[in-house]
Amino acid sequence: MTIGRQRFRVFQSVFPIERAQLPRDVLAGLTLAALAIPEVMGYTQIAGVPVVVGLYTMLLPMFLFAMFGSSRQLVVGADSATAAMLATALAGIAVSGSDEYLSMASTLALIVGGMLLLARILNLGVLANFLSRTVLIGFLSGVGIQVAVGQVPGMLGIHSDGLSSITHLLLHWPTLETLNVHTLVVSLSTLIAVVGMHLVSKRFPGALVAVIGAIFASWLFQLEEFDIALVGSVPSGLPSLQFPLFNLTWEQFTHLLPTAFAMVMVILAQSSATSRAYAARHQETVNDNQDLVGLGLANIGAAVSGAFVVNGSPTKTQMVDGAGGRSQLAHLITALIVLLMLVLFTEPLAYLPHATLASIVFLIGFELIDVKGLRKVLYERPWEFWVSVVTMVAVVVLGVQLGILVAIALSLLVHTRHGYRPVNSVVIPNGHGRWRAVPLNNNAQLMPGLQVYRFTHGMYYANASLMSREVLYLVNSARPSLEWFCIDAAAVDDVDYTAAQTLVTLSYELRKLGVRLVFAEVTDRVRYGMDRSGITQAVGEEAYFSSVSDVVEAFSERPHNIPVSLS
Numbered sequence: 001m002t003i004g005r006q007r008f009r010v011f012q013s014v015f016p017i018e019r020a021q022l023p024r025d026v027l028a029g030l031t032l033a034a035l036a037i038p039e040v041m042g043y044t045q046i047a048g049v050p051v052v053v054g055l056y057t058m059l060l061p062m063f064l065f066a067m068f069g070s071s072r073q074l075v076v077g078a079d080s081a082t083a084a085m086l087a088t089a090l091a092g093i094a095v096s097g098s099d100e101y102l103s104m105a106s107t108l109a110l111i112v113g114g115m116l117l118l119a120r121i122l123n124l125g126v127l128a129n130f131l132s133r134t135v136l137i138g139f140l141s142g143v144g145i146q147v148a149v150g151q152v153p154g155m156l157g158i159h160s161d162g163l164s165s166i167t168h169l170l171l172h173w174p175t176l177e178t179l180n181v182h183t184l185v186v187s188l189s190t191l192i193a194v195v196g197m198h199l200v201s202k203r204f205p206g207a208l209v210a211v212i213g214a215i216f217a218s219w220l221f222q223l224e225e226f227d228i229a230l231v232g233s234v235p236s237g238l239p240s241l242q243f244p245l246f247n248l249t250w251e252q253f254t255h256l257l258p259t260a261f262a263m264v265m266v267i268l269a270q271s272s273a274t275s276r277a278y279a280a281r282h283q284e285t286v287n288d289n290q291d292l293v294g295l296g297l298a299n300i301g302a303a304v305s306g307a308f309v310v311n312g313s314p315t316k317t318q319m320v321d322g323a324g325g326r327s328q329l330a331h332l333i334t335a336l337i338v339l340l341m342l343v344l345f346t347e348p349l350a351y352l353p354h355a356t357l358a359s360i361v362f363l364i365g366f367e368l369i370d371v372k373g374l375r376k377v378l379y380e381r382p383w384e385f386w387v388s389v390v391t392m393v394a395v396v397v398l399g400v401q402l403g404i405l406v407a408i409a410l411s412l413l414v415h416t417r418h419g420y421r422p423v424n425s426v427v428i429p430n431g432h433g434r435w436r437a438v439p440l441n442n443n444a445q446l447m448p449g450l451q452v453y454r455f456t457h458g459m460y461y462a463n464a465s466l467m468s469r470e471v472l473y474l475v476n477s478a479r480p481s482l483e484w485f486c487i488d489a490a491a492v493d494d495v496d497y498t499a500a501q502t503l504v505t506l507s508y509e510l511r512k513l514g515v516r517l518v519f520a521e522v523t524d525r526v527r528y529g530m531d532r533s534g535i536t537q538a539v540g541e542e543a544y545f546s547s548v549s550d551v552v553e554a555f556s557e558r559p560h561n562i563p564v565s566l567s
Contacts, residue, residue, distance in 0.1 A: 012290075013072045013328040021326055028325025029333025032075065034205035035319045037338065040078040041211075041352075042361035045154065046147055047083040047308055048096035049105060051349060051357075052234050054078055056307035058338045059239070061298035066328035066335075069294025070287040073278035074271060075316035075331055076298050080364055081143045081270070082263050082309045084150075088399045089259035093252055104252070105308040106244035111260040112309050113299030116267065120292035125268065132411045134381070136269055137373040138388030139407045142395025144368025147361060154358030157183030157228070182226040183355045190214065190359035202322070207360050211352060218351035229354040236346040238339070239305040262404040263309055271295060271312025278321060315367070387414055422457035424470060427488065427548065435548070440470060449483040450555045451475075452520070452548055456491045459499035468502050475515055482515050486551045490521035500533035507538040518543045520551050 017025075040054035047053075057078040065076040086105055087096075094101040119125065152158075157180025190210045197206030217223065224230050248256070272288055279286040295312065302310050320330050378385040387410050395403030425437035428444040435446060437454055445451045451474060457463060475485055495503070507517045517539050522530065527544065530536055536543075545551045 024324035025329040028323035028330035031323035032334045033337040034208045038207035043078040060301035060305045061310045064301040065294040065298040070290035071275035074275040079311035110303035116296030125288035134384040138391030142392035144365045147365030151358040151362040155187035186355040214356040231352040234346040234349040420462040427452035452486045454488040458494040460496040461498035464499040464502040
């Protein structure tokens with residue numbers, strides 16, 4: 001039975017509620033709270049903000065996305081990639097954890113939220129496609145390495161002075177004489193507990209058990225006396241709602257803008273990829289533009305509640321899906337649990353060792369290193385594997401903020417490479433009254449006097465010269481017997497200005513060589529552009545044919561010609 005069959009404009013990712021599904025959504029909400037609360041507390045270690053701020057990211061932002069988003073599965077909250085980008089952006093302009101730092105972190109969330117809403121107004125959800133899956137694997141793996149390595153000082157009890165990048169860490173690695181053995185024991189105990197319970201069952205809340213165990217041990221044995229750093233007092237109650245202070249200087253504002261744009265690109269790509277993947281898994285549809293509204297308002301909610309940038313989280317989404325959750329009702333249950341925790345259970349968090357959080361974040365970063373994905377790319381597309389590796393190294397060496405720019409550039413490079421050297425072919429008879437495509441070096445004709453050249457990509461400035469070279473090579477190799485040269489444009493979806501001028505030039509050059517240039521399967525939209533560019537004027541209206549078959553028929557019926565059998 002369904003409660004409320006009408007799909008509302010708000011809470012459309014919650015309704016309708018299936019009564020039979022209700023217990024599973026509640027259980028999934030409880031599971032998400034158990035697994036994600038320690039995770040987001042760990043992300044505060046990356047972002048450089050107090051632990052309670054991580055809990056704020058699972059309150060108002062999660063509620064707002066459930067209210068305005070379209071994806072029934074996507075979980076929105078703190079994320080390691082955006083947390084690392086935040087720390088990198090603010091490291092040089094504010095002291096970590098200070099009021100100014102927190103205000104700037106919230107202001108950055110406000111800017112990101114505004115950009116996401118602007119992207120929705122301009123229908124720019126397509127920007128998510130500018131980060132290829134190949135590059136995203138390398139980017140997230142690089143973030144994982146940087147995050148994991150950045151937690152090592154905290155796991156060893158070493159004062160890292162805010163080191164964030166692996167390069168800085170290696171160049172300024174302190175002597176091991178400052179290592180705190182007691183902190184190391186806490187870290188190892190946490191790693192063993194979490195990994196061990198994960199090996200028993202992936203659904204077991206190992207991180208939660210480790211956090212509870214560490215808090216109890218810290219209270220029982222007074223670990224602070226062993227120089228083990230603790231989280232300390234955590235304010236209870238709900239966050240106060242207020243817009244972040246706009247006391248930024250112009251220099252600070254311009255410093256934050258590139259980071260905000262980079263965060264938006266990561267949010268678009270990661271959230272869209274995650275929501276689409278889980279919607280496809282459950283035979284559902286997802287509206288990317290509606291999700292932009294949800295993500296934008298979620299980040300504005302994070303800003304006004306004193307939190308930092310939130311993102312669609314693949315790990316949290318998998319937590320809910322694995323527990324059987326099928327709607328945002330599970331996420332609302334999680335938000336309710338966080339609310340109760342903020343009101344009633346913050347005092348025990350004061351005993352939590354920082355080493356425990358650092359160890360949990362270390363494992364999170366380690367899991368982000370997608371070795372399986374990298375191996376799959378290497379097997380299927382060796383060239384793209386190196387693109388992933390370069391992206392990963394760029395993130396590790398240059399940092400997340402510059403790494404995302406490298407990722408975008410490499411995604412565009414991969415796209416350009418595919419279009420720059422399309423694998424074109426010529427069409428020949430197959431011996432059964434039909435034809436097939438073969439490589440250009442065959443230099444074959446479909447029938448004596450007629451050669452068909454199949455172009456397999458849109459024609460634009462990057463591949464126009466290649467097209468010209470290939471056409472002239474084929475024509476010069478086939479002379480003097482060649483009379484007609486046909487370009488099969490079935491795969492051509494656009495002809496830009498440069499390519500159009502190249503075609504006009506080719507038509508004149510082929511005419512000088514005594515060869516007629518014709519086209520097959522040109523779409524109406526492409527034909528309109530070719531008419532405006534003067535191509536039709538150069539080759540004539542009669543040079544366009546609906547199919548290669550029509551070209552063969554017209555060539556066979558031309559004056560003073562004896563038709564030749566294709567077989």
